Amino acid sequence: MGVADFFTTKLDEALGWARKYSIFQYPFVTACCGMEYMAAACSHYDVDRFGAGLPRFSPRQADVLFVVGTISHKMAPVLRRIYDQMTEPKWVVAFGVCTCTGGFYDNYATVQGIDTILPVDVYIPGCPPRPESVLDGLMKLQEKIAVGRQRY
Amino acid sequence: MDGTDIIARLQERFGAGVRVAHADHEDHTVLVDLAVLPDVLRFCRDDAALRFDMLMDLTAVDYLTYPGREAGPRFEVVYHLYSVPHNHRVRIKAGVDEDEPVVPTAVGLWPIANWLEREVWDMFGLRFAEHPDLRRLLLYEEFEGHPLRKDYPVSRRQPLIGPRN
Numbered sequence: 001m002g003v004a005d006f007f008t009t010k011l012d013e014a015l016g017w018a019r020k021y022s023i024f025q026y027p028f029v030t031a032c033c034g035m036e037y038m039a040a041a042c043s044h045y046d047v048d049r050f051g052a053g054l055p056r057f058s059p060r061q062a063d064v065l066f067v068v069g070t071i072s073h074k075m076a077p078v079l080r081r082i083y084d085q086m087t088e089p090k091w092v093v094a095f096g097v098c099t100c101t102g103g104f105y106d107n108y109a110t111v112q113g114i115d116t117i118l119p120v121d122v123y124i125p126g127c128p129p130r131p132e133s134v135l136d137g138l139m140k141l142q143e144k145i146a147v148g149r150q151r152y
Numbered sequence: 153m154d155g156t157d158i159i160a161r162l163q164e165r166f167g168a169g170v171r172v173a174h175a176d177h178e179d180h181t182v183l184v185d186l187a188v189l190p191d192v193l194r195f196c197r198d199d200a201a202l203r204f205d206m207l208m209d210l211t212a213v214d215y216l217t218y219p220g221r222e223a224g225p226r227f228e229v230v231y232h233l234y235s236v237p238h239n240h241r242v243r244i245k246a247g248v249d250e251d252e253p254v255v256p257t258a259v260g261l262w263p264i265a266n267w268l269e270r271e272v273w274d275m276f277g278l279r280f281a282e283h284p285d286l287r288r289l290l291l292y293e294e295f296e297g298h299p300l301r302k303d304y305p306v307s308r309r310q311p312l313i314g315p316r317n
């Protein structure tokens with residue numbers, strides 16, 4: 001019968017609820033977007049009220065990788081290694097246009113979008129994105145986490 | 153010292169080695185021969201009246217596509233010097249041919265030249281004789297070519313990982 005399914009779907013929902021409100025982020029900050037990341041994380045546009053207030057600067061302890069700022073071709077293998085070291089479940093947020101598409105750095109040194117090397121879950125465009133955009137992206141990520149959808 | 157006095161002192165000391173000197177927009181600039189360049193830099197640092205104890209920048213310019221400069225040397229290496237005791241500045245330039253792109257190093261005079269010359273090697277491909285550790289600074293070692301040269305194709309990408317987009 002369907003009674004057992006009721007309990008497993010409720011369990012999945014409970015897990016999704018717990019995961020989306022306890023995000024341990026790894027802010028991989030390289031450039032100017034880090035300023036807006038800090039602005040979004042600090043007191044005025046608090047991300048702590050979304051449960052995402054504790055950054056973990058180790059890939060082993062984090063579940064969301066915020067790639068913040070321009071990634072050069074020299075940095076790309078390092079970023080890939082950081083992503084590979086994270087344990088499942090993991091999500092990736094491309095913060096700022098440099099990580100979404102390369103931004104205005106259409107040149108020999110910049111990765112034209114980190115989705116060429118990593119699977120990305122949420123793209124937050126902007127140069128840099130306003131903190132309200134960041135929070136909007138974070139809420140979209142939370143919806144994705146709640147249904148347990150991952151891309152890898 | 154006034155900028156024109158600096159230029160006069162260099163011309164008096166080096167005579168024919170100083171090719172061109174100008175003071176456009178208060179940027180006192182001296183173009184010297186590559187052969188006298190090490191002596192000029194040492195004189196600038198050590199002379200009591202000049203005392204240029206700070207190398208602000210060391211860079212290069214590629215004149216490959218510059219209209220009117222086809223006859224001259226392809227590259228020019230540029231030194232921006234500043235004197236802390238006297239508070240005056242000068243720019244020293246030296247032309248470098250593309251067949252022999254070797255420049256004497258300034259590491260013995262100003263230690264910061266170590267990284268600045270590595271950047272010039274990385275971006276322009278100008279070698280520095282007797283540099284202790286001449287390797288790429290900003291790009292990775294596998295990168296082929298020197299991107300700030302005018303003949304490096306703008307659209308060439310060399311990703312280490314990921315597609316060659």
